[in-house]
Amino acid sequence: MSHSGFMTNTPILAQRYDLYGSVHKGLRRTQCLLLTRLGANDFTDAAATEKLLADMKRLLSMAAAHVEHEDREIHAALHERGIGTGHVDEQHDDHREAFTIIANKIAAVENTKGAARVEAGRGLYLTFAAYIADDFAHMHEEETVLCPILWQNFSDAELQAIEMRIIASIPPEENMAFTRMMLPAMNPAERNALVGGMYRAMPAEVFNAVVEFAIRPSLTEAEFAAVQTGIGLAA
Ligand SMILES: [Fe+2]
Numbered sequence: 009m010s011h012s013g014f015m016t017n018t019p020i021l022a023q024r025y026d027l028y029g030s031v032h033k034g035l036r037r038t039q040c041l042l043l044t045r046l047g048a049n050d051f052t053d054a055a056a057t058e059k060l061l062a063d064m065k066r067l068l069s070m071a072a073a074h075v076e077h078e079d080r081e082i083h084a085a086l087h088e089r090g091i092g093t094g095h096v097d098e099q100h101d102d103h104r105e106a107f108t109i110i111a112n113k114i115a116a117v118e119n120t121k122g123a124a125r126v127e128a129g130r131g132l133y134l135t136f137a138a139y140i141a142d143d144f145a146h147m148h149e150e151e152t153v154l155c156p157i158l159w160q161n162f163s164d165a166e167l168q169a170i171e172m173r174i175i176a177s178i179p180p181e182e183n184m185a186f187t188r189m190m191l192p193a194m195n196p197a198e199r200n201a202l203v204g205g206m207y208r209a210m211p212a213e214v215f216n217a218v219v220e221f222a223i224r225p226s227l228t229e230a231e232f233a234a235v236q237t238g239i240g241l242a243a
Pocket residue numbers: 075078100146147150
């Protein structure tokens with residue numbers, strides 16, 4: 009594929025349901041922050057390194073879950089309508105291979121000390137940078153090539169039903185983790201739509217738990233107040 013075609017292909021949303029938008033924004037933001045932290049980390053500082061590696065492992069498990077959600081619900085729905093997903097399926101297999109390589113690089117940092125640990129940290133940084141470069145290109149393809157195919161073949165109600173099946177299939181703690189990852193990456197209108205939808209759909213005590221464990225901790229005070237106002241709750 010030529011770079012210019014790849015980069016300029018950004019089909020307009022035209023009010024259609026953006027199935028990938030928020031979760032991909034969250035993955036991009038988290039991966040950029042982690043790459044920056046890996047580059048700036050002092051690998052001779054045991055406590056800082058331990059915290060960073062724990063955050064890396066959390067991202068890897070969420071990225072693996074995300075790929076599996078897309079395979080199980082989005083690709084399966086396309087297959088049911090006779091549409092192949094061979095290319096993106098291959099990219100998902102490459103991701104799974106990358107997750108194992110990155111997990112091994114994390115273990116290499118954990119199992120070394122001193123200068124060897126600093127070297128292992130550099131290896132992890134370079135490997136993770138290469139992986140996210142690949143993942144950014146992959147997510148771009150999903151949002152610019154696969155998404156228009158979804159729009160042609162599914163109504164917005166059907167796309168929302170696919171998303172609801174994903175949400176319903178994962179435990180509450182994992183939904184909270186995805187909410188925490190997505191919200192700070194989303195713009196104010198998108199946050200209001202997501203949180204407003206939760207507010208209208210959830211029993212009050214469930215919504216309050218999501219506010220305390222996922223929404224409030226992931227936003228600044230000003231951003232949180234803006235969401236409260238945005239969905240019609242007094243700030
Ligand atoms: Fe994907």
